[in-house]
Amino acid sequence: MGMTLDFSILLRFTDALAIGLWTTIKLTLLCIVLGTSLGFVIGLLRSSGNAFVRGLLGLYVELFRGTPVLIQLFWIFFCLPLILGVEFSNFVSATIALTLYMGAITSETFRASLRSVGREQMDACVALGLPRAAQIMNVILPQAVLRAVPTLLSNAVSLFKESALVSAVGMADLMFIGQNISNNTARPVEVLTVVAGIYFVIAFPLTRAVTVVEQKLLRKFSA
Amino acid sequence: MDYTLDLGAVTRNMGPLMDGLWVTLQLTLAANVIGVIAGFALALLTTSKLALLRWPSMLFVEFFRCTPAIVQIVWFFYCVPMIFNVFWGPVFMGIVALGLNLTAFNAEAYRASIQAVPREHLDAGIALGLSPTQRILNIVLPQALRNSVPVLLTNGIGIFQQSALVAIVGVADLMYQGKTLATATYRPIETFTVVALIYLAISYPVGQFVNWLERRQSHS
């Protein structure tokens, strides 16, 4: 291998990388909150209610789970403005796309966790004469949410990784800025390695945290 | 909206889209072959008793799981030629990049299903006098492999969708052809919708099959 690595060139670009990272984090956090809330509502609606609503939402979920995130981004970025006749900023378009994606993924998480709350819990509620509202709000939902937390954390880490795709539609996130720097300096190895490293340094501890949270939660809250 | 839909713009140009789909399928199938086989080998390494084998392989897995696929692909396409002084065709590079990514995810899937084989089964094997190798071949592996099929399929379809990322580095897959067509015809809605539906038409049946498989396995 006849090339020399020089990581010091990156020192010139720490500000730019920091801005890119900040954009990535802002976008990710916003879409996690919005997407998880959306997924919660959809998961609930799909677990009960009428067949029409369930079917419609089912289509939405399958659509976002069965197509590449990249094409979802392209569609929201290029097609939605044409349909609605409104121009969105990059950030807004990216937020819409990633929130819809996150909503689909987390709705499945909540649906599964609702199903996993055993039938016996309902029996206990009936035996105690609990009104329907209390059954759902005090017994079923809290358990479903607790059980969903480890998977939700996983979903959040996945979203963080998918966020790098917004670079493909010209949004100045960490990946986009990294690629720019890489092209400008003609030193892809150093630059892209550092960019990968930044993603890794954030995603890795969170992935470990998922296992820890799972054990702690499961230990305390499942009798 | 002052934009009239013209699906014909797409249907007249299905040729290039189908070429792209063919590339996508090649990428997916080849990456899956690599991922299923190498993933298994890697899983064995990560569960090895030798720390020398275990740590590097676990690091490999974590690297691919904790970084965006797009970063992996871009890194691969730009850096590998530079570092190793090789010049592979774009489709081949795509296969290797996607294959490595899938290997890491599949390794995790195999590892989880190996560890999910109940301890009691191993104990029964010991009680019956089976040697460690016999226990692995006759008790652990059959169950572990059977239980990992749904996850392997899910990961396989995941790679099918991730393959769209190689369009960004210029590989002429379905996504790339779609984007080219959308730009050329000024008809992003029709083009991207059709492309999305093509991806869906392949992902959805496989997903349903996985559901059916999981339901069947949980009954046995």
Add this chain to the structure above:
Amino acid sequence: MADMQDGSALVEIHDLHKSYGPNIQVLKGLNIEMMPGERVVVIGPSGGGKSTLLRVVMGLEQIQGGEIRFGGKPYISTKGGKTVIDTEVRKQIGMVFQHYTLFPHLSIMENLILAPRKVNGESRASARERGQKILERFGLGAKADAYPSQLSGGQKQRVAIARALMLDPRLMLFDEVTSALDPELVAEVEAVILQLAEQGMPMMMVTHDMWFARNVASRVIFCAGGVVVEDGPPEQVLGDPKEERTREFINRVFHIKA
């Protein structure tokens, strides 16, 4: 029990029919009359319908025929193929399950006070006070703020009984409540149920544990094939059964010559 005339039954079960799906008939015309203060233990082979009977009485299941009256009032019946359950009557019955079924995300005290607050509108303070008293009666006073995952099986089951008692039921149903416990934990649950029996709580119990049949029951019912086969005092059903089937079951299960 002011609204009940003397001499009238607490629970009247007439011709109860229940099936799971079109092919599996579990209860085939069950008839039981339970008087106030009785402690009925139901024994029988698996699949004979005993647990289903209890679940039906608790109002957890649909029935295909027959009716149940409670305290002289209509409780469960069928109208046009649908099961009709009077939920106000259902509230007077409490049930404890084999697997405790405590709410794992709530502390012990929160488990106890949830239903009194939500069903009867009782204040938190009042419910907590009553809850603490019951916990102490059962020897669990110190566990009020613990979580179910921190308790042993026997402790959890006693909490489950306490939780049902918070609502002042007129009838307690016990479904195999000691079957899932380690042997050394069974005695503490037996003691609590005996205490309830001595205080006059009417109860219907499904169990394999013959201790209950011998020491708590005022009446033993042998239920098999979805019908009542024999029904009488413990000395009779366990010691000198009238029916051959009962005799076979007792011999087989307890290796004693009845």
